[in-house]
Amino acid sequence: xxxxxxxxxxxxxxxxxxxxxxxxxxxxxxxxxxxxxxxxxxxxxxxxxxxxxxxxxxxxxxxxxxxxxxxxxxxxxxxxxxxxxxxxxxxxxxxxxxxxxxxxxxxxxxxxxxxxxxxxxxxxxxxxxxxxxxxxxxxxxxxxxxxxxxxxxxxxxxxxxxxxxxxxxxxxxxxxxxxxxxxxxxxxxxxxxxxxxxxxxxxxxxxxxxxxxxxxxxxxxxxxxxxxxxxxxxxxxxxxxxxxxxxxxxxxxxxxxxxxxxxxxxxxxxxxxxxxxxxxxxxxxxxxxxxxxxxxxxxxxxxxxxxxxxxxxxxxxxxxxxxxxxxxxxxxxxxxxxxxxxxxxxxxxxxxxxxxxxxxxxxxxxxxxxxxxxxxxxxxxxxxxxxxxxxxxxxxxxxxxxxxxxxxxxxxxxxxxxxxxxxxxxxxxxxxxxxxxxxxxxxxxxxxxxxxxxxxxxxxxxxxxxxxxxxxxxxxxxxxxxxxxxxxxxxxxxxxxxxxxxxxxxxxxxxxxxxxxxxxxxxxxxxxxxxxxxxxxxxxxxxxxxxxxxxxxxxxxxxxxxxxxxxxxxxxxxxxxxxxxxxxxxxxxxxxxxxxxxxxxxxxxxxxxxxx
Ligand code: M6R
Numbered sequence: 001x002x003x004x005x006x007x008x009x010x011x012x013x014x015x016x017x018x019x020x021x022x023x024x025x026x027x028x029x030x031x032x033x034x035x036x037x038x039x040x041x042x043x044x045x046x047x048x049x050x051x052x053x054x055x056x057x058x059x060x061x062x063x064x065x066x067x068x069x070x071x072x073x074x075x076x077x078x079x080x081x082x083x084x085x086x087x088x089x090x091x092x093x094x095x096x097x098x099x100x101x102x103x104x105x106x107x108x109x110x111x112x113x114x115x116x117x118x119x120x121x122x123x124x125x126x127x128x129x130x131x132x133x134x135x136x137x138x139x140x141x142x143x144x145x146x147x148x149x150x151x152x153x154x155x156x157x158x159x160x161x162x163x164x165x166x167x168x169x170x171x172x173x174x175x176x177x178x179x180x181x182x183x184x185x186x187x188x189x190x191x192x193x194x195x196x197x198x199x200x201x202x203x204x205x206x207x208x209x210x211x212x213x214x215x216x217x218x219x220x221x222x223x224x225x226x227x228x229x230x231x232x233x234x235x236x237x238x239x240x241x242x243x244x245x246x247x248x249x250x251x252x253x254x255x256x257x258x259x260x261x262x263x264x265x266x267x268x269x270x271x272x273x274x275x276x277x278x279x280x281x282x283x284x285x286x287x288x289x290x291x292x293x294x295x296x297x298x299x300x301x302x303x304x305x306x307x308x309x310x311x312x313x314x315x316x317x318x319x320x321x322x323x324x325x326x327x328x329x330x331x332x333x334x335x336x337x338x339x340x341x342x343x344x345x346x347x348x349x350x351x352x353x354x355x356x357x358x359x360x361x362x363x364x365x366x367x368x369x370x371x372x373x374x375x376x377x378x379x380x381x382x383x384x385x386x387x388x389x390x391x392x393x394x395x396x397x398x399x400x401x402x403x404x405x406x407x408x409x410x411x412x413x414x415x416x417x418x419x420x421x422x423x424x425x426x427x428x429x430x431x432x433x434x435x436x437x438x439x440x441x442x443x444x445x446x447x448x449x450x451x452x453x454x455x456x457x458x459x460x461x462x463x464x465x466x467x468x469x470x471x472x473x474x475x476x477x478x479x480x481x482x483x484x485x486x487x488x489x490x491x492x493x494x495x496x497x498x499x500x501x502x503x504x505x506x507x508x509x510x511x512x513x514x515x516x517x518x519x520x521x522x523x524x525x526x527x528x529x530x531x532x533x534x535x536x537x538x539x540x541x542x543x544x545x546x547x548x549x550x551x552x553x554x555x556x557x558x559x560x561x562x563x564x565x566x567x568x569x570x571x572x573x574x575x576x577x578x579x580x581x582x583x584x585x586x587x588x589x590x591x592x593x594x595x596x597x598x599x600x601x602x603x604x605x606x607x608x609x610x611x612x
Pocket of ligand 1: 303304305306307349350351352353354355358401402403404487491606607608609
């Protein structure tokens, strides 16, 4: 987490870096800083708080130069204060660097350097890198000193460095945290993510772990950390900067909620080959899936919202394709000693493709001989590069910290995967298959209709906005929906505590909290367990809890069981998790809005969790 940017070229350096940092603020926003090589030395500005504080500081005392770097922080070591904000400099103030990741051996390196006379100013794990380079630079030229320092680091990093002795150069390296090079005409960028460079160039080169790059206005030298030269072409990014802007919506989250019909037409619609009566995965994916045998099992790993998508996938893959599936939080999977082998396919789900725990789970799986299939939204990300095959969600850039369209697209891909494998394993008859494809083809329109409930949801949100606790209940496919609905609310409205439960679990504990007016969001869409969900509603209402019920359109009987009712189009259960997600997202959004929350950038969170 944290966004880093470096620039070398002839544009005004501070304005260019600040603009790029704005596009990375989703990665962290508790403090920010910028450093510029001004021809005489390094000029640094840092501020606690959001980027606008830094922009004001730069406006008050402008920075001049042609080479510089910047950072927007999500604190891991040391409070989010000005002194801990990046860039960090060495003792002499001749080297400045920004970092994303965690240096695990910073304490021992710091002790060694302090003993050698280095003076530290911050509590971060980052500052040590600047001093380490300074120490090596006593006997080595700068590029070699940088390389020697990197070789001593344990942990994860993407770093960007400038040095007074190298006035026309920008250096970067990565190990475990993302870093890209934006290749422009007479200018070059380093950045944590593509949107940071898109208004300047669409030519992007992705760095791999243990690689280092040296950039000048017309120079790009890529090497391994050991110094071996590498050759790699830049790739052209096809989406533009407009796709990563708000487009008239008040928040990215609302824009992204409304983008779901389009996103799903990209994710699902474009893959339905109605004429051939099949799901049109690309050739590499089909070949990967063709190798799947009846002895194989699946292990799904993911974090947060992507984990909830994985839980929906588990229900579908077991029900339709009859494949045994385990679903794990990636942060647990990597430490629980999972039993994997060549007969296991690990499905790793991630919007960003950079989540540290999911990436570590992939590495563990591969080390044990398992094959890895990624479901990912970010082309060229670390997870896609380390997996054996990738199904892209194609949801477009997701900027709001709270995941919306990435979630429904992940569920969309898992639905396609379950149905494809069901057919491959001869678990489905032709009429059923045609029905499924027909339902999936209508999905974007169905989601469009579900979005029409927004005005009613906004009124319901106002009614419940002052509540401090919410429960979310569901069964089968809607148990994960309940978890996801609760996560959305607590994520963007931190003054509210929300928990999701399998509705059948209520009696085993959570029901003891229910008292008058306690809001309980119940997913009561058409399903084989509808009657059981109805009983759960009665149990809540018998204790004077207040049920906000999400049900299928045309269900006349449900209104008398609901304190507030939201309906979504009636569909086969297969696509109901996607439809249910829409009112859950809108409800969370409008409750947060009534509460005046910082919806796109909730406190303590970051979009991409690249540290463990
Ligand atoms: O990029 P990923 O999908 O791997 O991210 C996983 C989680 O960090 C993410 O889903 C998080 O829970 C979201 N902020 C939820 O809205």
